[in-house]
Amino acid sequence: MTVVPPADESAQVAARVERRWATMSIVIVLLLATAAALIGLQHATMPQGRVETIDAARLHLSGEFVESNLGTAVEPDGSVTVRAIGQQYSFVPDCLLVPTDTPITFRATSPDVVHGFLIVGTNINTMLVPGYVASIRARFSNPGEHLMPCQEFCGVGHEGMWARVKVIDKAEFTRLSAGKRRMSCAD
Amino acid sequence: MLTSRRLIIAHFWLAFGLFGLALLLGAWQMLMRSPLSGWIENPEWYYRSLTAHGTVMAYVFPTLIAMGFGYAISESALEQPLIGRRWAWAGFWLVAVGSVTAVVPVALGRASVLYTFYPPLIGNGFYYVGIVLAVVGSWIWVALMSINLRIWKRANPGKPVPLAMFANVAGSYLWAWTAVGAALELLLQIIPVAFGLVSTIDAGLARIFFSWTLHAIVYFWLFPTYIAYYTIVPRAIGGRVYSDAMSRIAFVLFLVVAMPIGIHHAFMDPEVGAGFKFVHSVFTALVALPTLLTVFTICASVEIAARLRGGRGLFGWVTALPWRNPIMLALAFSFVMLGFGGAGGLINMSYQLDTSIHNTQWITGHFHLIFGGAIVIMYFAIAYDLWPHLTGRPLASLGLMRLQLWLWFVGMIVTTFPWHWVGILGMPRRMAFFDYGDPALAPLAFSVVLSVLGGFILVLSGLLFLVVLLRGHRTAPAEAGPYRFAEALHPPVSVPAVLNGYGLWVGLMIALTVSNYGYPILQLAVRSDTAVQAVYVGGSR
Amino acid sequence: MKRDGWTSASIGATAIVFVVSAVVGFILLPLAQPHLGLTGLWDAICSAAGVVSRPSPAVEAPQKGTTVVMTPNMLASADAQSIGRGATLAHQCAICHGPAGISRADSPTLSGQFAPAIYKQLKDFKTGARVNAVMSPFVVNLSEQDMVDISVYYAYLPRLPSPWRTQDRPAPKIVASGAPLRGIAPCGSCHGDLDHKVGSPWLGGQSAGYFRGQLRNFASADRHNDINEQMRTIARRMTPEEIDEAALYYSGEAGPIQPLPR
CATH class of the missing domain: 1.20.5 (Single alpha-helices involved in coiled-coils or other helix-helix interfaces)
Incomplete structure (x- = not known):
């Protein structure tokens, strides 16, 4: 009781x-x-430090996302900047080439609707909102290939919006990049 | 003393009817994008279905439940007939007409933009108008709840507001304010574009407005469930509410901290400053507080019931609980799913961990487990508990109810656990089909098939639920007596004024909205150079 | 706790949480990230608040692509006068594109084409973003209004149906579903069968030869007037067989069509 x-x-x-x-x-x-x-x-990992805007409809006319400036660029300090566009329904370039053991900045945006930028198997993940530039820093330790799907509904062709990221050894990347302004897997 | 039975039944039936249809769509979607089906020939149908499923499940279904349950609470807790019943019917019809207005363009493939809108994708204008109508209908309910409480207070000066009504009105205020975000997005941004008055829209600003609604709406969905935890469960299993004051604190805390945290949905967005993201992240941590308090109070209340039934020991009392009572079963399932879902939520709210799973199937798994699981299973319990009082006829089969709840629980676990897993593997959300034949995606196939099976179990359970309710209209009449709510262990004689009203809490809610959302919204609202061209869907073909 | 104690305690606690989190989020965390290159406290606060900065358009690389900017409602409505003028101007097009805009050679069929799609190509021929020995000379003397008129005229003519809905034979897999992991969406998601992206042409009734040739040119980048490489990216990933299948399917010409695998 x-x-x-x-x-x-x-x-x-x-x-x-x-x-x-x-x-x-x-x-x-x-x-x-x-x-x-x-x-x-x-x-x-921290969210990007600054809010940057850009004229989405005129990406192809001027500014850092013109066609000839897309892809992987080696900076004077040895770091690497990768510029890409996500649009209905593809990424450009559709295969990003990056070296291992190098500080990398991904800069990407969209000319049309909201897309997502996700590198599978990593914590690289951001939204591409038209009118704004997404910028994230990353570093790969191992060579390999990653899928890069669009992770936000962007229209009827959303299910077909997959790209790839190829991570290659730093030495090989240095050899390949000699004399090239911008690179993608096609180089 | 339920006098507006027809009104309440109308809300519940419209809610559960639409729920049943949307459930079928959901299961069909899962099948279509799984390896069990070939690739859908027209992916537009998938997104059409997904838009309808999301619109019904996120906006219409829980809103109708909150409204119907709210009217029942107002009448039975305050023991006064609903004041403004005609207005309540007007609100109901607004929601019904709004839902039809929204769903027609979706069914015609003119608004496959998904329930999250995400401009600059723009669908047919009537889709958005329909949603606005439904929200306006629900605002009538908010006003009625407030008026009914005010009239009761005038007649009962100084008396503590019954806990159920106190929570109910808190939930209605939360909804009134959180719906403003999406309303602003729709009225100021999307609808003018959808009807061709302007052709540009700030996609970033729209996302901020939507985040204002998107997170707190979850707590609006949660309110009926929490009200059931506190005021139905202890009564149904023969216990007491452990603490009246702490219960009130939990509800007012939701009012304050559910709102200023929505930007955690935009951690990965480029249009919001990192500082605001951090502030929202901290407040998101705070929103765990009312849930932690609830877990304690409800466990303690349940323990009281067990001990009154002769339960003993540190944990041995658990066996003394009335496990054959469907309400007890629903509570236990709800808590388990809330536990898993909450643990997943801790990952989503952290900047650092969120990056690995943001917008993957993990997120789909997370909110289905919390909303479809923990919350909706208590909607079932509410209906079971309330039905005899609405129909004047007892529900016949406890066994069928238990089976239905078991199926829902198992189905939800089987559906959402594999979703979480493939999310960790990087499977993106909302795609009409996947190439499982590719070695990179082949490892997902088994988990996806498993989740489809879960979906079928959920459909079975949903149908069973409707069968139980339908049969409840056919049994021999038997008066169920007045509808009552659980008593507190120490019934309040008087309650501090702040816990008997909302002034302070609504004030804090609005102040935090201004501090946490003011600058991000204003900055983009005054800029003209961030607007982008609309992309109309389902237009010229 | 006293009654008035509640109010001050709640407001105080809320204020403390806000102030502490703001100090951490707006000052400590930004300053802990050297890569942001912050110039001081005020810069830290501004960047964390999300004060908008525009990236400098430093890169001014030579452009050989299109200069057209597509807008959602462009050429959406046309008056009868414009269509009439277009009809007159279109006489010079009839030799290759057919008297009713239905080509019987390997030049594109234009009847019922989306007006913005025609307009964009005319502009690109005019600026030299797209080059064709036969077509380019015709565009030299066209004014802005001429190009609009011609576009709305052809858009006004009845369209040849896409086999998508009108024929019994199933679309080949590459047309109906694309190839997701190669980044190829269903053709119809831009080209009008499922949804329409402004500037993308209707494909139904194009001759297989023209269709195949253009996809090959996109793949090799000999043709490069697509905005942001949207078509080159896709054409490069298509196999020659897939290009053939799509060409034969949309042209309605006979050929070995793969049924859609279920």
């Missing part, structure tokens, strides 16, 4: 237990938020 304490006392016990749990919940939540901040301070 359970001893039932008087109502007042029971209410106090209930309140005490409850307060303890509430405190614990708050601690859990604070822990989560702090973890996000700390990981951020450790230079882990």
Whole structure:
């Protein structure tokens, strides 16, 4: 037989237990938020730092996303910039070529509707919103090939919007890139 | 004291009828894009179906449940007949007409833009007008809930508002405010373009407006479920609500922190600054708080029931619970799915982890588990609990109800777990078909087939549910007595004024919306150079 | 807790959460990322708030592609006068494109074509983005209005049906479903059978020879007036057999057609 304490006392016990749990919940939540901040301070993946806009309808006329400027470019400091377009219903270039062990910046945008930029098997993932430039930094440690589907519904041909990313050894990439302005898997 | 039975039944039947149709569409979609079917010859049909499925399941179905349940709560918790019943019918018809208006262009293939809209894709204007009508209908409900409470308060000065009604009105206020985001997107941006008044639209701004609605709408879906946790379950299993005050705190916390967190859907978007993303991420962590409090209060309330039934021991009391009671079963299933779904949610809300699964099938799995699973299974429980009071006839077969709930639970797990898994493998969402023959996608095939089986189980369960309700209209009449809600362990004699009203919480909700959304919206709203050309779908062929 | 204590405690706690998260999100986190090249505290706050910056259009590479900008409602409505003028101007086109816009040679059929698609090609011939020994000279003397008139005239003529809906024979796999993992969407998702992307032509009734030739030219980039390489990207990934299948299918000419595998 359970001893039932008087109502007042029971209410106090209930309140005490409850307060303890509430405190614990708050601690859990604070822990989560702090973890996000700390990981951020450790230079882990962070959302892109600046909002950049661009004239979506005139990408092909001027600016960094003109045809001749798409693909992989080696920067003076040895890092690599990859520029790409996602459009109904393909990526250009449709196979991105990148080296291992090199800081890489992907810069991409859309001339028409919202698309997604996802490199399968990595945490490289961003939205391509027309009118805005998406920019993410990455680094590949292993050579290999990744699928790169559009991950946002972009119209009736969405299911056909798949590209690839080819990661090659840094030395081979350096050899291939000699004398080339922009590269893709076709080079 | 349910006097508006016809009104409430109309809401529930329209909701569950549409739910049944959308469920069939969902299962068909899963089959079509799986290895069990050849590639669909016209992928447009897939997106058409997906648009209808999403529009019904996300907007119409839960809104009608919240409205119907809300009217039932208002009448039975306040023990006063619904004031403004005619207006309530007007709201119902607005939702019904709005749904038809929206679904017709979708069925004709003129608005296959998916329920998330995502301009600059623009479908037929009547699709959007239909959704606006449905939302306006639901706003009538919000106003009625507020008016009914105010009249009750005037008649009962100083008395604590019954918990069910307190939560119900909180949910209606949350909906009123969170729907404003999508309403602004539709009225200011999309509808003018859809009817050809302008031909450009800021896609980034539209995404921010939509995120304003997109996350808090989940809590609006959740409110009937949480109200059932707190006020139906303990009564149905013979327990007490552990703490009235803590329950109120959980509901007002939702009001405050459900809103200013929507940009976590835009972590990967280029149009929002990283600072706002971080602030939203922190507030998203806070939204776990009311759920953690709820888990405690409900477990404690259930334990009370078990101990009153003679349960003993640290955990031994679990066996003393009335497991043959469908409401108990639904609660247990709901909690399990909420647990898994919540754990997945922690991954989505973190910037760093979200990048691996953003917009993959993981996300589809996540919200089906939370909404289709944890939330909807309690909608079933609400209907089972309320039906005898609405029809004046008992529901005949507890066994059938238990079977239905089991099937829903198993079906949902079998559907969503493989989805989570293929999401981790990088399978994107919303595609009409996949080339499983390619070695790169072949490893997905088995999991996808498994999830289709889950989908079929869900269809079976959904049909069974409708059968139970239909049979409930045919049994011999037997008065079910007044509809009551669970009592608190220590019934409140008086409640602090802030926990008996909403002023402070609505104030905080609006203030946080302004602080967390103000600048991102204003900045893009005043710029003209971020607008892009509309891309009309389903137009000239 | 006292009644008034609730109000100040809630507002205070909310404010603290907001201020702390804002300090971390707008100051500490941006400053911890050296690659952003921030110039100071104010720059950090502005960048985190998302104050818009425009990338400098530094790259001004020589362009040999199209200069046309497509807009959603371009040439959507045409008056009778414009169509009439187009009919007169079209006399000079009839030799190759047929008196009713239905070609009997390997030049494109134009009747019922989408007006923006014709207009874009005329513009591209005029600017030299697209070159054809026979066609290019005809465009030299066309004014802007002439090109509009011709386009809306041909769009006004009745269209040859795409076999998609009118024939019993199934579309080949490459037409109906594309090849997803090669980045090829169903042809109809742009070309009008399923949905229409402004500027993309209707393909029904084109001669197999013209169709095949253009796809090959796209694949080799001999033809390069497609905006943002949208057609070259696809043509490059098509096999010669697939190009043949699509050409024969859309032309309605007989040929070995692969049934759609189920």
